Amino acid sequence: MKATMTTRSPSKDTFPRWIYDDTPIPDPVGYGERAVEFLRRLKHPKSTLLRKQFQLDPWQERIVRAIYGPRDDAGNRIVSTVVILVPRGNRKTSLSAALALLHTIGPERVSGGEVIFAASDRSQAGIAFKEARGIVQADTRHLVPVTKVYDAFNSAKKIAYPSDGTELEVISADAPSKEGRTPSFVLADELHVWRGDQLWKVLTNGLDKTDNSLLVVATTAGRGQDNIAHEVIERARKIARGEITDPTCLPVLFESPADADYASEEVWRRVNPGSAHGYPSLKGFRQHVNRAKDSPTERDSLLQYKLNVWLDHSTSPFVDMATYDKGAAPIDYEALRGAPCWVGVDMSKTTDLSAVVACFRDGDRYTVLPHFFCPEADIRKRGDLDGVNYTSWAKDGFVTATPGNVIDNAAVADCIRSLAERFQVQEIGFDVAFAQGVMAPLVDEGYPVVTIRQGWVTQSPALNVLERAIISGNFRHGGHPVLRWNFANVAIQKDANDNRIIHKSKSTDRIDGVAATWMAVSRAAAGDSSRSIYDHPDAVELLSW
Template structure:
C-alpha cells in the first residue's frame, strides 16, 4: 500500500474539527435525502461511515471568520465505489443545501456531455426521489441541449459542461465537480473553471476520478500535488487528498489489498465476485492485469492508453547482463528507421539457448536536442551523455552512423538477419546489401505484427527476454498502444502524439525472427524482397 498517502483519518476515529457545526449540518442534510436506487427504508440516501467522515472533513474545519478551510478535494477512488453518488450528494449541498450561495453556480464537468450527464442524472434522481422538492426546481433536460437544474428560491444553478465544448470562460462557479479528469481533452476547461473559481472567496473544487495513464496531463499534475500534501511534503490545508491507491509493485492479487483500496467493499459494493473474475483473467493476460491494476486498484498506468504490456512485468526482465560475453552468438537485428529528424532505433537480439538478450541503439540529430527533449518530455540530453543515445552532428540524422552501428554489430555477433521496416530504409539498406549482409524487409501490417507480438509477449512473460533496464527502450515500450481488430489481430501504434515507439517496433522485429530461428523466407519476412533494388 501507498501507506504515506493513504487516508488513515477516515478509519482511525480521530476528531474532525467542526467549530461552527457546518460538518454536522451537511451530514444531517444528506441523511434527510432519498435515492431512487436505495435499499434503505424509505429509499433513504446511503451515507456509509467512510463517506460521512469525508463529508465532515470537507465542511467541518473552518477559519476564524467561518470560511471553509478545504477548497479542493482530490478524491481518487477505484471504479465501483460510488464516487458519482457521493459527488452528486456534495453538489446538492451547494445547490439547495446549507452550503448554497444565492445565485451561485454549481457545475458538473467531464470529458464529454454523456459522462457529465451521469452526475447530473444522479443529482436529479436525489431531488426527484423526494416529491416535496419538485415544486422548488426547474429542470432543463431536453435531448442534445444544455442540461441545468435551477433552485428557484435562491436562483442557484447546477449545470453540465464538458471539455469538448471549449474553454467556458466567464463562469464563476462556487462548486465544481471535475469528473474523471484523467480523460479530459487538454487543459482549456480546467484552466477556465479553476481561474473562474478563484474570483470568489469560498469555492469548492471536487476532483473525483479513477487513476489515469501517463504523466502528461493536468490530472497527473493535480494528483501528484495531492500526494505531496498527503505525505506532508507540502503544507496546504486548502487541499484535501483522499487517495485510495495501491503501489505499483503491490501484490495485485491480494484480497486484503483490494478491500483496503476499495472502501465500498466493506459495504457490499463493488462486487467481490466481479473482482475475483477480473483477477482470474488478469493472471492469463498482461492487458487484463493492467486494466485490473488501474481500474480496481488505482495504480496510475504508464503512458500508453491501450498497453501492450504490464510495465511491472517488463521491468522484471531488466537485470544487467554482460554483453561482451555474448560475442559470437547468433543475432537478429531489427531496424526502425525514421525521418531524418526523428528517433531511429536499431535493436540487436542475441539468442543464447532459450534466452534472448537485447542490445538497443538509438539515434537523433544533435542540433536542438534540448528542444526535442522538451517536446517529447524525456531526457535526451542525459541519455546522450550516458551513451544510451547517439546524437549525430547537425539537424538531421547521419545515416552513415546508423550503418556503421549495424556493421559493428555484424562484426561482434553471428548476425543471421537484419530486418528493416521499408519506410526511410533505402539509404542504409543499399550499402549493407551491396556488401552481402543478410538484409531483409519485415512488413508492418497485422499479418506480420500480430503473430510477432504474440511471440514477444510470450518470451517477456516467461522472463526469457533480457533488456538490461535500458531507459530509452523502456520509454518506447511504455508508449505502445495496441489496436486489436474484430478478429483479434494486434498491431502497435503510439499511445500519444509525442510518444516514440521505434525501439519497441525494432524489438518485435528482431525477437520474432530470433524466436523463429530461421533466416529470410519465413512468414515474418518479405519473400519477394530483392536487395539489389536498394544498392546505391
C-alpha cells in the same frame, strides 16, 4: 490559528487511515456539521432507508467533515481540492452529486454561483447529473417546488435555484465552447478518461477567480502516465505520503499496489470502503476473480476497476513498465561524443508522429537518444486526439514541431546529419514505409542507409534483444517521456512458435518510437560482428556505405 488535520508523516502508503482512526477533525465554526446535516436531509430515489433518506455512511461522513470543517483564521475553508480515487461501485457519484447540491441549493451555495459537472463527454457527465436530478426529484415537498430542472434531449442539462440565481450545469470536453467559466464548484468526473487538458485548464483557471471555490476530482484508476489524471493523482499521492505539504488538497486514495493478490478478499475490502456497508457486491467480485484467473483482459479489468491499480496503456504489454523505468536515470550524452552509434528511423504518415532513435552499445548495455517529430499546425488538437500534451513536449524539447500541417522531411534528415556530426554513425536503418523523402537525400550524400524489413523474421529476434536489455537493467533511455509513452502503448502478438511482433492494430496509440528503437538496438547488437541477429538474409538491405 488555522484549524487543520494532523500532519501526516512520510510513508510509502497512501491509504487514508484518517477515515477510520477517529482522529479529531477540526470544525471551529460548525460548517462540517452543517454540511453533514444537509446531506442527511436529502433523499435518494434508490435509498433503502426510512423515507428514502440519503445514505451517508461513516467513511463518506469523515470525508465531508474533512472538507468543510477545517477553517483558517478568517473562517474560510482550507480545503479547495479533493481528490477521491476509489474503485467502481463505491457510490462516489452519489456523494459527488450530493456535494454539488450542497453548493447549489445548500448552505455552501454562492449567490449567482456556477456549479459544474465536467466529464470527458456529455454521456459521462450526464451520469452525475442524473444522480443530482434524482436527489432533487425524490424530495417533492422541499426541493421540487424551489428548483427548476432542465433536461430536454440534446440540450443543456441544468438544475437552477432561482431564488439565489445558482445553477448546476453539465459540460464536457467535447462541448463546442467552455471558455469564460467562473465556477464556485466543479466535479471532475472519471478524470482518467479525459483526453487532453484543455477543459481541465479552463475549469481550474475559472475556479481561481472565485473565493472559496472547490474542485472535487472523483475517479477510478486509469492507464498510462501521460495524461492529466495521472499527474493529479501522483501529486495527491505525494501529499498523502507526506512528501508534499499542501493543506488545501485532501487526498482520498483507495488503491492497491500492482502486485496485490487480486483473489484476496482482504485486499478487496481494504480498497473498497463501501464493502463494510453492503456495496459493491461481494458475489460479483468473486465471479470477476474467477474470470480473471483464465483471462488477462478480465484480470486487467479487475485490477483497474475493482482494486484501483493504475495500469499501463497496453492490455498486452511488451515489457513491465516498472522494469522499463529503471533505465530512467539521467544520461550524459556529451560524454558519448565520437562514440559509434546505430540509428533507427520510423517515418509515419506526414500528419502523425515520426521517430529517430540513436543507439550506443557498451558491451551488453544499450543507451538510446530519441528524437520525435510532429506537425506544428493544430498541435494542441493533435495532442487532445492522442490524449497527450504535444505542446508541452515541444516546449520542453522532447518533440520537434515542424512548421505547417505535415512533418518536414528536411528537419528529420537534418537531425540525422547532426547525429553523424556528433557521433560515429555506423548504420541508419529505415522502415521503408513513408521514408523515401528522408532516405533519398541521405543516400545521395553517401550516408550508410539500410532498410529493415518489418515482418516476423526481423522483428521477433530484434524484440528478444531489446527485451533482454530492458529486463536485465541494461537499457538506458534517460526517462524520455515520449519514448515511455510509446513503449506503454505497445501490444504484442505471438504466433504458434512464440515468435513476436508488434500488433499495430491493438496498440493503443503511437508506437513509432518503439519501432525506431528496436531497429537501432538490433543493429547495434549485430554491429560488432559480420553476422546479423536475423536468421533471414533479406531482413536487412544495404543501400549505401
